[in-house]
Amino acid sequence: MLRGSNLLRLADYNQAVILDLIRREPGASRTDLQRTSGLASQTISNITRRLIDAEMIRESAPSDAVRGRPSIPLTVNGDGAFAVGVHVDPARLTILLLDAAGEVRHRQQLRTPQATNPDEMTALIAVSTGRLIRESGIDRDRVLGLGIAVPGPLDVLTGVVLDPPQLPMWRDVRLRADLHDATGMPVLLDKDVTASATAELRKSAASDFLFLYLGSGVGASVVTQGQVLRGASNNIGEIGDILVDPTAEDLGWSGRRGGLAAACVPEALVIQAVQAGLMPLPDLTDYLAIDDACTALCELAAGGDAAASAILDRAARRVAVGIGVLVNFIDVPRVVLGGPTWNRLSGAFLPVLEDAVRHELVVSRETFTVVGSAVGEQLAAQGAAELVMDHFLAPRASVLVMD
Amino acid sequence: MLRGSNLLRLADYNQAVILDLIRREPGASRTDLQRTSGLASQTISNITRRLIDAEMIRESAPSDAVRGRPSIPLTVNGDGAFAVGVHVDPARLTILLLDAAGEVRHRQQLRTPQATNPDEMTALIAVSTGRLIRESGIDRDRVLGLGIAVPGPLDVLTGVVLDPPQLPMWRDVRLRADLHDATGMPVLLDKDVTASATAELRKSAASDFLFLYLGSGVGASVVTQGQVLRGASNNIGEIGDILVDPTAEDLGWSGRRGGLAAACVPEALVIQAVQAGLMPLPDLTDYLAIDDACTALCELAAGGDAAASAILDRAARRVAVGIGVLVNFIDVPRVVLGGPTWNRLSGAFLPVLEDAVRHELVVSRETFTVVGSAVGEQLAAQGAAELVMDHFLAPRASVLVMD
Incomplete structure (x- = not known):
């Protein structure tokens, strides 16, 4: 049994409220906590003493008091508790260690092994997680659990990966239970877009935005009034079929034309590059080969190749039509893009997107903005770890963890 | 000054909590209220006494007590308070009187006068509202206010109708202030889809659904976990530009092909009927002529005309593609359709929609359903009145009313 998680699971509700307030407002004083929580000063004293003794919080140097x-x-x-965050994209596997102060202590990105069955992947994640914890030198007893973000559709309540189009060998995989067995840790499974939006919400001051995920697939999430919408079946954000160009070329591809x-x-960008004669056709069953070819396409465009630039420019304008559909529907003033492919596309997309989306909007918005993620490429893994932290440390625990 | 609204605006927070609990759970006893509110029994006694004295609630015959x-x-x-609800659709103008028990006491539907400027419309609504209240025989002092639902885009915070494409003479109209001046009542302005979803949520047991509004225009709203999403600028649901058929015919029309x-x-259905030789072209600047032609088209289809049926069947299949986009994105298990045009289209749409939407869904949903509104054609007006009730009677008042 893990000491850290036991400590916190036995904690009473008021203790969770206080810890959560300190997490969200670092530097709060006991007087601040009394005001925001409404709890009695003696209760605050007792709880903060317990949290200090448990090494979950600490006192900093006092500020100069005006009086009294x-x-x-x-x-x-930060050393009081940790969570492991994992993100499985068909081409990139990210594993990181988040501390209770929200800092990423260690991070590892691997190329996702191809043609791997779920059992092998589970074993790889378990071994990598063990090594990450060992190498980081932290107290393993203070690791609360492991959060894993994967492409949907999922059954989050039972922890099962249903049939993600991009993981053809993954059908009805009990990933949460399998990872629990392999690691001995409590495990939380959630959708890549939900984890990403959670991480973005923590780092950004914005409370209403559309998050667009670009990885081996495309997905979306919505943050409204500081809450991440997850959908009635926790499968928000399946947007790949939205028609964005009725005159689009035939890619001879499984996705909607x-x-x-x-x-x-x-995959679709690479096929377009092949059709334009820019590169030979890679093995389309190999997401690593596709990923490498996509990188090559982006490098060609960055280097000034007109045909490569035209492909990415057209892609940006089509993405803008899709974003327009979502923004017109859900009414947000801000769009954030991120995910494993975003860093490579941002150079071609950012100069085009904002104006092109604006052109699609029915309601004119003076303050409308399109930006890249404040978190970076590891945001889905980081969000998965944040969800674990919230499960154990926030007063309203989710019911999504198995242990 | 209105006695009813004064009474309730002076009410304290606990009184609003108790009244709201009784509104949502008719038949609750003082013991039930104590349990659900957490207030002391003496407080409950005092508040219920005040509410009974103010004729806002009443006692029914006691049930047989098992003991004690x-x-x-x-x-x-119901007679304790009233709200007026108005819905301006370009073709239909609905005005109704809702009582505090949620019953529609009187309802009037007019054809919206065409080529009417906003001042004339405001005057018409004020006169009709006065007549509705007089004819209903209720105590005018107990009318809390008037809620009005209109097509967007709106600036709800300032009460201004911005530039709805279907009300070409309405540009930056201060409708809330103008209606307040014309009626002397507090006025709440909101979007047609938001008001409709609010009314539907009250009548239906479902807490997660997409609402699709079909009137002179098309719009949508989302209810998630029992909350109506309204969008960051209160302009949720602009969905008319979503591409649903890349091979669609050219209508020679302002909307997106x-x-x-x-x-x-x-308007678009009528143009299709004209192109099919089913009817002469009506005056497309006259929404009443369009509405009548649309009625004629639906009657032709209901009467077995193959060409008319083909138009509506194709329309249903295209609408299904659009619903698929929205459901895949926002993840809801239920779609509800309503609005002024729905009753005419439902006969052709309902047999087709559910299966056709299912065909579009990325996540398979065993329990997915598509239904018509439980409220009926007046739902936007009813929802606007419900929003007024909530403003005055619910503990968390919105900030959207001016008075």
Whole structure:
């Protein structure tokens, strides 16, 4: 049994409220906590003493008090608890260790082994997780659990990966239970877009935005009034079939012709590059080969190749049509893009997207913005770890973890 | 000044909590209220006494108590408060009177006068509202206010109608202030789809659904976990430009070719009927002429005309593609259709829609359903009145009313 998680699971509700307030407002004093929580000062004293003794929070140097007792800022002790975050994209596998203060301590990105069955993947994640924890030198007993973000569709309640189009060997995989057996840790399974939006919400000041995920696939999530929408079946964001160009070329591809996936996922971009004579056809059953070919296409465009640039420019304009559909529907003032493919596409997409989306909007928006993620490429893994932290440390625990 | 609204605006927070609980759970006893509110029994006694004295609630015959004092069911007194609800669709103008128990007391549907400027419309609504209240014989002092639902885009915070494509003479109209001046009532302005979803949520047991509005235009709203999403600028649901058929015919029309509006709004359906030789071209600047022609088309189809049926069948299949886009994105298990045009289209649409939408879904949903509104054609007006009730009677008042 893990000491850290036991400590926190036995914690009472008020303790969770106080810890959560300190997590969200680092530097809050006991007086601040009393005001925001409504709890009695003696209760605050007792709880903060317990949390300090458990090494979950610590006192910083007091600020100069204007009058009366100095106000001592309380902050979360990063070493007090940890969570592992994993993100399985068909081409990239990310594993990281997040501390209770929200800092990524260690991070590892691998190329996702191809033609791998779920059992091999589970074993790889378990071994990599063990090594990450060992190499980081942290107290393993303080690791609360492992969060894993994967492409949908999922059955989050039972922890099962249903039939993601991009993981053809993964059908009805009990990934949460399997990873629990392989690691001995509590495991939380969630969709890549939901985990990504969660991480973005933590790092960004914005409370209403559309998040667009670009990886081996394309997906979306919505944050409204500071809440991540996850959908009634936790499968928000299947947007690949949205028609964005009725005149689009035939890619001879499984996705919908003229759809958003055909406009921007690496496989479709690579097929377009092949059709333009820019490169030979890679093995389309190998997401690593596709990923490498996509990288090559982006490098050609960055180097000034007109045909490569035209492909990415057209992709950006098609993506803008899709974003327009979503923004017109859900009414948000901000769009954030991220995911494993985003860093490679941003150079071609960012100069085009905002104006092109604006052109699609029915309601004119003076402050409308399109930006890249504030978190970076590991955001789905980081979000999965944040969801684990929330499960154990926030007062309203989700019911999505098995242990 | 209105006695009813004064009474309720001076009410304290706990009183609003108790009244809201009785509104949502008619028949609750004082013991039930104590349990659900957490307030002390003496507080409950005082508040219910005040509410009974103010004729806002009443006691029903006590049920047989198993032991101890009989439990007296409390219900909202329908005559305790009223709200006027108005819905301006370019072809239909609906005005109704809702009582505090959620019953529609009087309802009036007019054909929206065409080529009317906003001042004339405001005057018409004020006169009709006065007559509705007089003829209903209710106590005018107990009318809390008037809610009005209109097509977007709106600036709900300032109460201004911005530039709805279907009300060409309405540009930056201060409708809330103008209606307040004309009626002397507090006025709440909101979007047609938001008001409709609010009314549907009240009448239906479902807490997660997509609402599709079919009137002179097409729009949508989302209810998730029992909350109506309204969008960051209160302009949720602009879906008319979603591409649903890349091979769609050219209608010579302002809307996007192949878009959802071109697939199903009366004007587009009528143009298709004209192109098929079913009827002469009506005056397309006259929404009443369009509405009548649309009625004629639906009657032709209901009477077995193959060409008319083909138009509506194609419309249903295109609408299904649009619904598929929205359901895949937002992840809901239920779609509800309503609005002024729905009753005429439902006969052709309902047999087709559910299976056709299912065909579009990325996540398979055993329980997915498509249904017509439980409220009926007046649902936007009813929802606007419900929003007024909530503003005055619910503990978390919105900030959207001016008075």
